[in-house]
Amino acid sequence: MDFLTLIQVLDSTVRLSTPLLLACLAGLFSERAGIFDIGLEGKMLAAAFFSAAIAAVTGNVWLGLLAGVTASLVLSALHGLASITFRGNQLISGLAVTMLAQGFTVLVAQSWFKQGGRTPSLLAEGRFGPITFPFADSVAGVPFIGPIYSELLSGHSILVYVAFAAVPATWWILFRTRFGLRLRAVGENPAAVDTAGVSVVGLRFAAVMICGLLCGLAGAYLATSLQAGFVKDMTAGRGYIALAALIFAKWRPWHAMGACLLFGLLQAVALRFQNIELGGLTIPVQAMDALPYILTVVILAGFVGKAIPPKAGGEPYVKER
Amino acid sequence: MTKPAAIELKGISKAFGPVQANKDISISVAPGTIHGIIGENGAGKSTLMSILYGFYKADKGEIWINGKNTVIPDSQAAISAGIGMVFQHFKLVENFTVLENIILGAEDGKLLKPSLSKARRILKELAAEYELNVDPDARIDEIGVGKQQRVEILKALYRQADILILDEPTGVLTPAEADQLFRILHRLREEGKTIILITHKLREIMDTTDTVSVMRRGQMTATVKTAETSPAHLAELMVGRKVLLQVDKVPAKPGAPVLEIENLSVRDEDGVERVKGINLEVRAGEILGIAGVAGNGQSELLEVLGGMRSGTGSIRMQGAELPLHGPGSHGQARRRAHIAHVPEDRQSEGLIMDFHAWENVAFGYHRDPAYQRGMLMDNAALQADTEAKMAKFDVRPPDPWLAAKNFSGGNQQKIVVAREIERNPELLLIGQPTRGVDIGAIEFIHKQIVELRDQGKAILLVSVELEEILSLSDRVAVMFDGHIMGERLPNETDEKELGLLMAGVAGEAT
Amino acid sequence: MDKMPKWADVVLIPLISLILAAAISALVILAIGEDPIAAVKLMVDGALGSTYGWGYTLYYATNFLFTGLAVSVAFHARMFNIGGEGQAMLGGLGAALVCLYIPWPHWSIALIAAAAGAAIFGAAWAAIPAYLQAKRGSHIVITTIMFNFIAAAVLNYVLVNLLRPAGSMDPATARFPEATHLPSLHDILAPLGIAFNKAGPANVSFLVAIAACFAVWLLIWHTKLGFEIRAFGKSEQGALYAGISPVKITMIAMLISGGLAGMMATNNVMGEAERLVLNSTEGAGFIGIAVALMGRSHPFGVFLAAILFGFLYQGGAELALWTKIPREMIVVIQALVILFTGALDNMVRMPLEKIFVTLRKGKA
Amino acid sequence: EPALIFDLGGKFDKSFNEAAFNGAQRWAEETGETFREIELQSEAQREQALRRFAEVGANPIVMAGFAFADALGQVAADYPDTKFVIIDMVVDAPNVRSVVFNEHEGSYLVGMMAAQASKSGTVGFIGGMDIPLIRKFACGYAQGVMAANPDAKVIANMTGTTPAAWNDPVKGSELTKAQISQGADVVYAAAGGTGVGVLQTAADENILSIGVDSNQNHLHPGKVLTSMMKRVDNAVFAAFTDGVDMETGFNVMGLANGGVGYAMDDNNASLVNADMQSAVDAASAKIASGELAVHDYMSDDSCPALNF
Ligand SMILES: Nc1ncnc2c1ncn2[C@@H]1O[C@H](COP(=O)(O)OP(=O)(O)OP(=O)(O)O)[C@@H](O)[C@H]1O
Ligand SMILES: Nc1ncnc2c1ncn2[C@@H]1O[C@H](COP(=O)(O)OP(=O)(O)OP(=O)(O)O)[C@@H](O)[C@H]1O
Ligand SMILES: [Mg+2]
Numbered sequence A: 001m002d003f004l005t006l007i008q009v010l011d012s013t014v015r016l017s018t019p020l021l022l023a024c025l026a027g028l029f030s031e032r033a034g035i036f037d038i039g040l041e042g043k044m045l046a047a048a049f050f051s052a053a054i055a056a057v058t059g060n061v062w063l064g065l066l067a068g069v070t071a072s073l074v075l076s077a078l079h080g081l082a083s084i085t086f087r088g089n090q091l092i093s094g095l096a097v098t099m100l101a102q103g104f105t106v107l108v109a110q111s112w113f114k115q116g117g118r119t120p121s122l123l124a125e126g127r128f129g130p131i132t133f134p135f136a137d138s139v140a141g142v143p144f145i146g147p148i149y150s151e152l153l154s155g156h157s158i159l160v161y162v163a164f165a166a167v168p169a170t171w172w173i174l175f176r177t178r179f180g181l182r183l184r185a186v187g188e189n190p191a192a193v194d195t196a197g198v199s200v201v202g203l204r205f206a207a208v209m210i211c212g213l214l215c216g217l218a219g220a221y222l223a224t225s226l227q228a229g230f231v232k233d234m235t236a237g238r239g240y241i242a243l244a245a246l247i248f249a250k251w252r253p254w255h256a257m258g259a260c261l262l263f264g265l266l267q268a269v270a271l272r273f274q275n276i277e278l279g280g281l282t283i284p285v286q287a288m289d290a291l292p293y294i295l296t297v298v299i300l301a302g303f304v305g306k307a308i309p310p311k312a313g314g315e316p317y318v319k320e321r
Numbered sequence B: 001m002t003k004p005a006a007i008e009l010k011g012i013s014k015a016f017g018p019v020q021a022n023k024d025i026s027i028s029v030a031p032g033t034i035h036g037i038i039g040e041n042g043a044g045k046s047t048l049m050s051i052l053y054g055f056y057k058a059d060k061g062e063i064w065i066n067g068k069n070t071v072i073p074d075s076q077a078a079i080s081a082g083i084g085m086v087f088q089h090f091k092l093v094e095n096f097t098v099l100e101n102i103i104l105g106a107e108d109g110k111l112l113k114p115s116l117s118k119a120r121r122i123l124k125e126l127a128a129e130y131e132l133n134v135d136p137d138a139r140i141d142e143i144g145v146g147k148q149q150r151v152e153i154l155k156a157l158y159r160q161a162d163i164l165i166l167d168e169p170t171g172v173l174t175p176a177e178a179d180q181l182f183r184i185l186h187r188l189r190e191e192g193k194t195i196i197l198i199t200h201k202l203r204e205i206m207d208t209t210d211t212v213s214v215m216r217r218g219q220m221t222a223t224v225k226t227a228e229t230s231p232a233h234l235a236e237l238m239v240g241r242k243v244l245l246q247v248d249k250v251p252a253k254p255g256a257p258v259l260e261i262e263n264l265s266v267r268d269e270d271g272v273e274r275v276k277g278i279n280l281e282v283r284a285g286e287i288l289g290i291a292g293v294a295g296n297g298q299s300e301l302l303e304v305l306g307g308m309r310s311g312t313g314s315i316r317m318q319g320a321e322l323p324l325h326g327p328g329s330h331g332q333a334r335r336r337a338h339i340a341h342v343p344e345d346r347q348s349e350g351l352i353m354d355f356h357a358w359e360n361v362a363f364g365y366h367r368d369p370a371y372q373r374g375m376l377m378d379n380a381a382l383q384a385d386t387e388a389k390m391a392k393f394d395v396r397p398p399d400p401w402l403a404a405k406n407f408s409g410g411n412q413q414k415i416v417v418a419r420e421i422e423r424n425p426e427l428l429l430i431g432q433p434t435r436g437v438d439i440g441a442i443e444f445i446h447k448q449i450v451e452l453r454d455q456g457k458a459i460l461l462v463s464v465e466l467e468e469i470l471s472l473s474d475r476v477a478v479m480f481d482g483h484i485m486g487e488r489l490p491n492e493t494d495e496k497e498l499g500l501l502m503a504g505v506a507g508e509a510t
Numbered sequence C: 001m002d003k004m005p006k007w008a009d010v011v012l013i014p015l016i017s018l019i020l021a022a023a024i025s026a027l028v029i030l031a032i033g034e035d036p037i038a039a040v041k042l043m044v045d046g047a048l049g050s051t052y053g054w055g056y057t058l059y060y061a062t063n064f065l066f067t068g069l070a071v072s073v074a075f076h077a078r079m080f081n082i083g084g085e086g087q088a089m090l091g092g093l094g095a096a097l098v099c100l101y102i103p104w105p106h107w108s109i110a111l112i113a114a115a116a117g118a119a120i121f122g123a124a125w126a127a128i129p130a131y132l133q134a135k136r137g138s139h140i141v142i143t144t145i146m147f148n149f150i151a152a153a154v155l156n157y158v159l160v161n162l163l164r165p166a167g168s169m170d171p172a173t174a175r176f177p178e179a180t181h182l183p184s185l186h187d188i189l190a191p192l193g194i195a196f197n198k199a200g201p202a203n204v205s206f207l208v209a210i211a212a213c214f215a216v217w218l219l220i221w222h223t224k225l226g227f228e229i230r231a232f233g234k235s236e237q238g239a240l241y242a243g244i245s246p247v248k249i250t251m252i253a254m255l256i257s258g259g260l261a262g263m264m265a266t267n268n269v270m271g272e273a274e275r276l277v278l279n280s281t282e283g284a285g286f287i288g289i290a291v292a293l294m295g296r297s298h299p300f301g302v303f304l305a306a307i308l309f310g311f312l313y314q315g316g317a318e319l320a321l322w323t324k325i326p327r328e329m330i331v332v333i334q335a336l337v338i339l340f341t342g343a344l345d346n347m348v349r350m351p352l353e354k355i356f357v358t359l360r361k362g363k364a
Numbered sequence D: 001e002p003a004l005i006f007d008l009g010g011k012f013d014k015s016f017n018e019a020a021f022n023g024a025q026r027w028a029e030e031t032g033e034t035f036r037e038i039e040l041q042s043e044a045q046r047e048q049a050l051r052r053f054a055e056v057g058a059n060p061i062v063m064a065g066f067a068f069a070d071a072l073g074q075v076a077a078d079y080p081d082t083k084f085v086i087i088d089m090v091v092d093a094p095n096v097r098s099v100v101f102n103e104h105e106g107s108y109l110v111g112m113m114a115a116q117a118s119k120s121g122t123v124g125f126i127g128g129m130d131i132p133l134i135r136k137f138a139c140g141y142a143q144g145v146m147a148a149n150p151d152a153k154v155i156a157n158m159t160g161t162t163p164a165a166w167n168d169p170v171k172g173s174e175l176t177k178a179q180i181s182q183g184a185d186v187v188y189a190a191a192g193g194t195g196v197g198v199l200q201t202a203a204d205e206n207i208l209s210i211g212v213d214s215n216q217n218h219l220h221p222g223k224v225l226t227s228m229m230k231r232v233d234n235a236v237f238a239a240f241t242d243g244v245d246m247e248t249g250f251n252v253m254g255l256a257n258g259g260v261g262y263a264m265d266d267n268n269a270s271l272v273n274a275d276m277q278s279a280v281d282a283a284s285a286k287i288a289s290g291e292l293a294v295h296d297y298m299s300d301d302s303c304p305a306l307n308f
């Protein structure tokens, strides 16, 4: 593989990692606070639709983003209502949220745009354009550094930079602030937080809403940045891959970035090198397609060992039986 | 004018669904005193205190603190009112450091750093003042339960509590640690703080408290001055009948060795050696007590004998070698070798809390042919069997269809003991038989153990209660750091000598 | 003592939850400008109003029975098997191989063999996540999700590259031989003098599914193995104490679960399509989760819930057939049913419990 | 009243199903009559939908998609008085008209145009789900490319192996980017909804794309070189017009009878020069007359011009 191809693959990795990373950090906030969320997929989908729909109608991508995030927040609130207020099963709630989004987005899209459950294609103002770094063009020719700067680092949409900036921000919030301390505590032992005089419900809702915000960004990125509009089921399992990345990262922000980059790389490679020939043997395209999933399993089985989730994760906080 | 009561509860009632945990309870505690609360399991002691601490909300009633009617909707309000509580089950975040646990909820600002450094300073002062030494940077899951309790007390002191509630604080402590705790409590009282102490141990009540209240079935039945009462009287108030506080037994007539342990070593999940090549022998018709501070390998010893872990070395049961790892070393095989096992933790091991009583009576013996009919289990036979056992062991309520979690701690323990003893095993392994069990049930369980011994069965008893070890055992072995520090006869030793052995001092190692 | 009588827990709560889900669905239908009452009438008529409708309702219900039971068995061992979809896909492959490559004299023998083949393939697909869970602690929720994706790729490869008859461009196997065709409910009921529409795909597998319900009930509550599965599911530490091997129970429970999911193939592959097509499972593996939850993991509850979802599927199909309501409406309804019965049931239970406790106090 | 059944991709997929819908719509507008329609929800519904429509007396019943073949095979005999039309597949029954398209021929033409428009000599193909039908597109395309420029390179990718591959524009977009970085400057998308992402990215990255099934030139004016037209709309229109008395049997829609072709309109006029058009038209005529045979991948599951 030559250097330029490598840059291209890495460039594609960055693009494909971004929604995973946003969703993964979203899951991180939620799960660190003890609320499991397999509904990342659904929230992303809802955000993707509403951001595209509103951007298409208003021609303003920022309004689109706002609508997408709002939609995701609404679903988050629903998940919170079910799993925090009413102490329901978090996995079921997540599943229901995802199905709801899968059906509802198409239903509304059909009812609004009558285009078979998709939004009209977005024009330039309806999308997040690339941000070109200063001197990107002038240094492009410089060997080695040039392509890295101008191709790999420069020229992504603002949400990509937001996603990667969210990593240190998440780390800082979790490990350097009072809110982070309480949030981690409530995922480990909510009774400890409760008896320390802090509201478990409040903290968990805050975490779930942050999760909604980040999922909203992820969905908006898919529909208004990576793509130019919404189509049915456009998240294509990314929410689940983000969950796998979260477990792989053992619920830690920097590791989450590593995991998402790895999965992004796997996807990029699978896209780029289909039908790989290995010594006369052709690896079928199906194998390449399944590769990210197979590797996820292999990684979970072989390299991560036992990933221990936040102790109180998945269990509603019940004081009185 | 006398000072107003530090705490006054008026007409507190609380129901959990159909369970009336507290019924119209009123008490008053004078400032600067230690007030004891005793009562059977499930009497409602913890519930009452949790209401005072704002953990539960009372259905009815008023709380007056220092003469002021105070509404306590949550723990934050309780903390502001100067109340601190050390729960029966600690409320600590296990993978946090001591320092982080202490500041949690009591941080000084949005950022952690200043809070942490301030807490470190204050912690040092508190530690010096009250001999409450803990490493502020140690993680909770790396320190022992004794230390964890210190953290809980420090948490309360850090929040400048004037009223300190302790719910069964000594259940998990060694005698030395308990002594130290009571020294601290006395110090705090001298400083004018008010302390409420819940315990099942009458001796602690007699030694420590100024006044004592007795609870029974959700009601407060009596409040007396400690100086004016006696353990026997308190026991009677608690249970509603006279209780024998001494174990009544004849000298043992030990027979042939039933269990022979040679050079047994056990490692835990992390590969740390917890039992280090010990040799022991338990004979028919005797009770061998294993004394020791919690965490010195007794638990692992019981578990390897009961087939819950693997080990190396050799164990012989009635002369036959038992495998220590691999196939045939599991609990089923041990049961088939006539070893019964009452585990240390009844709630997470001995019982399935969501199972009905009758399923729990089969638990572990569910493969017994007597419980099968063809390929299926004979549930009817099991239920009949359970009814018989419940009657014999006076399990209340005697309802085979009640889920284990709905029995009180003492009755849960009776179900486990009934299941194991009624198997008529040759060897009974029994760990912490009376932990957190009220005195009525203690009396009953002790009697059952002695009866089994008198039938010529071998019993290996592990307990952190020295009193229990001394009163039940025919022979006492002391474990420290995975070694047997020595064996003593209970009538030739005393708590002091055993205490030294438990601390790893002197004695000839075997 | 429980807070509520049992009937309230198993009947009243799901019923109220369902009504809530239906009410919100009606609002959604209203919002997209259609008539909810007509929609309900259409659904009931189309799914339950004729033996034709029942033929489809029961066909879908059969699928959900198998996957619902599969999820239930794993639930009892406290494992969340999200892989029913993939296991059912592989089960289809097993059934197809049995039907295609072995000449069978009669459908009944073929059914037994195909059920076994399907179960083995489904179980094998569940075995890897189970093993990884038991031995390596890899979270089974994630691994089974991954295995759904992998199963789709495997099936695709097999259908496109191996099993597709020459010249056919449908990624599907050849039609199974005549002898393996299962009798439909029409064929079964006709001798009994009951007229059942010929068109509906419900077939003898429905009876197999009912038998599976009974077998699971016996297994879970009346055998040593079931006892151990439940004990392990409630407390892993307790299981260890009782000498129940966590590895063994994890494996066995997941093998049974995967096997049941695989056996769905007797219905959709062998009974209906009579050949293996891509995506023949149509999400039944996921619906099985909802069915198991609604049915409280009890075979009888699973039966009722499967019929309910069968009704929703068939009713939804009729809706899409005769109105302008898009087919995604049914996904929304399903999501709402899962949400209200599975995740929000405390919303109904909490006030209801209060009422019952007060009632009882009033009596006492 | 005639009826139309769409395949799982949905009525508004901007390509195949939408073309069918347009044909029906055109018929409805011209005649002022109405038709029944349904979008399928699941595989099991195929037979169900067929029977349901047949039972309420819809006639003729048109189904868009090869996947109906099996179900139709079961159903056709039960309703001898109903006429059925299946598109993209052959079902042998007296009351069935089977319409198949020579997609390889149309693809051959757009392949030629791609090769001529390409400056780099590398062109791309992005398929939807990897099934023989899509390989047929790819193979015809590659042959056309080679015919116009024997040194040209064709990069062919499939989006996936599950039906989701018809609806993954993100992946379509990434595949396009990958092909661009490998030098492709014209990409042909035969991928249903995924193609929307392909065309979008091609427009964003300033290369040319080729649409499929419907005329997709208008999606990005000046950026879509042409579209391979598969006149499903004509087939549906014809079926509806012929009505109950239609002739049944085998019906091949190729270049010869206008069943396939390439799209020219204002949107792409500036992209196609006269040389290109004349070369393509010449080839088209030869194919129509049988002088030039384009290899059909599905005839022997192999392709002389492309390795999969
Ligand atoms: N969170 C809860 N939800 C429901 N019921 C509870 C809860 N906590 C306690 N109970 C019930 O209330 C009653 C009183 O329990 P409580 O824990 O106060 O007793 P206790 O006197 O502290 O007993 P112990 O000596 O075993 O600690 C018991 O019947 C118990 O089962
Ligand atoms: N708890 C028990 N009490 C009395 N007899 C028992 C008990 N468990 C098993 N047995 C006897 O031992 C025989 C073998 O039992 P079982 O099948 O449990 O053994 P195993 O196969 O070694 O156990 P496992 O399958 O757990 O390895 C039974 O038929 C029964 O007669
Ligand atoms: Mg208590």
Ligand SMILES: [Mg+2]
Pocket (backbone or CB within 6 Å): none
């Ligand atoms: Mg056995």
